[in-house]
Amino acid sequence: MNSTDLKELADLLKALGEFNRLSLVYELCQCAKPRNAMCLCECCSVDASVVSRHLKVLTQERVVKMEKKGRERIYSLNRTDVAERLRALADRIEG
Amino acid sequence: MNSTDLKELADLLKALGEFNRLSLVYELCQCAKPRNAMCLCECCSVDASVVSRHLKVLTQERVVKMEKKGRERIYSLNRTDVAERLRALADRIEG
DNA sequence: GACTTATTTGCGCATGTATGCAAATATTGG
DNA sequence: CCAATATTTGCATACATGCGCAAATAAGTC
Numbered sequence: 001m002n003s004t005d006l007k008e009l010a011d012l013l014k015a016l017g018e019f020n021r022l023s024l025v026y027e028l029c030q031c032a033k034p035r036n037a038m039c040l041c042e043c044c045s046v047d048a049s050v051v052s053r054h055l056k057v058l059t060q061e062r063v064v065k066m067e068k069k070g071r072e073r074i075y076s077l078n079r080t081d082v083a084e085r086l087r088a089l090a091d092r093i094e095g
Numbered sequence: 096m097n098s099t100d101l102k103e104l105a106d107l108l109k110a111l112g113e114f115n116r117l118s119l120v121y122e123l124c125q126c127a128k129p130r131n132a133m134c135l136c137e138c139c140s141v142d143a144s145v146v147s148r149h150l151k152v153l154t155q156e157r158v159v160k161m162e163k164k165g166r167e168r169i170y171s172l173n174r175t176d177v178a179e180r181l182r183a184l185a186d187r188i189e190g
Numbered sequence: 191g192a193c194t195t196a197t198t199t200g201c202g203c204a205t206g207t208a209t210g211c212a213a214a215t216a217t218t219g220g
Numbered sequence: 221c222c223a224a225t226a227t228t229t230g231c232a233t234a235c236a237t238g239c240g241c242a243a244a245t246a247a248g249t250c
Contacts, residue, residue, distance in 0.1 A: 001121065006114065006117060006118065006121065007114055009117065010111075010112050010113060010114045010117045011112070012112075013108045013109075013111045013112030013117070014108075014109065014112030014113070015112075016105075016108045016112070016184075017105050017106070017107075017108030017109030017110075017111070017112040018105060018109070018237090018238080019101065019102055019105045020238085022101060022104065022105045022108070023101060025188065026096065026101065026187075029187055029188055029190060036196080036197095037196075037197065038195090038196065038197085046238085046239070046240085047239070047240050047241075048196080048197070048198090049197085049198070049199080049239085049240075049241080049242095050238070050239060050240075051197095052196095052197060052198055052199090053198085053199095053238085053239090054238090056198090070196090070246095070247065070248060071195065071196045071197075071246060071247040071248060072195090072196060072197085072247095073196080073197070077188060077190075079188055079189050079190055080189060082185070082188050083185040083186070083188050083189040084185075086181050086182070086184055086185040086188070087181070087182060087185045089111075089181055090177070090178040090179075090181040090182045090185070091178070092121075092124055093120070093124055093172060093174055093177050093178050093181070094174050094175060094178040095124060095174055113207090113208080115208085131226080131227095132226075132227065133225090133226065133227085141208085141209070141210085142209070142210050142211075143226080143227070143228095144209085144210075144211080144212095144227085144228070144229080145208070145209055145210075146227095147226095147227060147228055147229090148208085148209090148228085148229095149208090151228090165217065165218065165226090166216065166217040166218060166225065166226045166227075167217095167225090167226060167227085168226080168227070
């Protein structure tokens with residue numbers, strides 16, 4: 001694995017490795033339907049602006065995908081993609 | 096999943112989500128035999144003290160285990176344990 | 191157009207973290 | 221005991237990051 005791929009993987013893990021962001025991911029796990037940011041706000045008790053920034057990070061790392069709908073932004077997990085990347089690491093580590 | 100478990104998982108991901116630490120993990124992946132810290136130093140071009148601190152973090156998060164051998168510390172991956180924790184997250188995310 | 195709601199952005203602040211260097215500690219071998 | 225090697229720790233520093241608040245933007249509703 002080259003340095004670029006390693007950095008990309010590290011960035012994914014870093015994005016997931018922050019408590020409130022991981023809380024958002026878990027919240028989205030439990031939702032059959034996508035949620036808007038305000039709704040996600042409730043799961044971690046921080047300001048809306050903070051949630052907005054966390055969701056931006058998660059979007060950049062392709063953990064979630066976003067869709068505009070009127071004045072709302074609807075978020076959903078990239079389930080298979082994230083799961084695959086984590087399993088690839090698990091496989092590599094297990095050897 | 097309760098808040099404590101979530102924090103523990105976040106801490107694991109944070110430990111893995113730093114470039115040089117992930118490099119150390121990958122280096123240990125490729126070693127059939129455990130390695131001492133000085134040897135691991137070579138894979139990321141940082142000071143020995145930095146590697147020492149990174150290995151401490153990885154040990155605290157149970158990513159690696161350490162064994163004293165003379166004046167050396169021998170490190171090896173907790174392969175199955177880490178792989179299991181990552182797969183559990185992957186399963187959860189995939190839903 | 192005025193108002194409301196959803197979200198983002200700018201700013202400042204406080205805290206966390208990665209790093210290097212030098213000194214300290216530990217342990218082995220003469 | 222002394223020298224050499226491996227590792228840790230204290231300290232300073234630079235930078236990143238999470239946060240809240242207020243203002244700005246975007247888009248629907250009346």
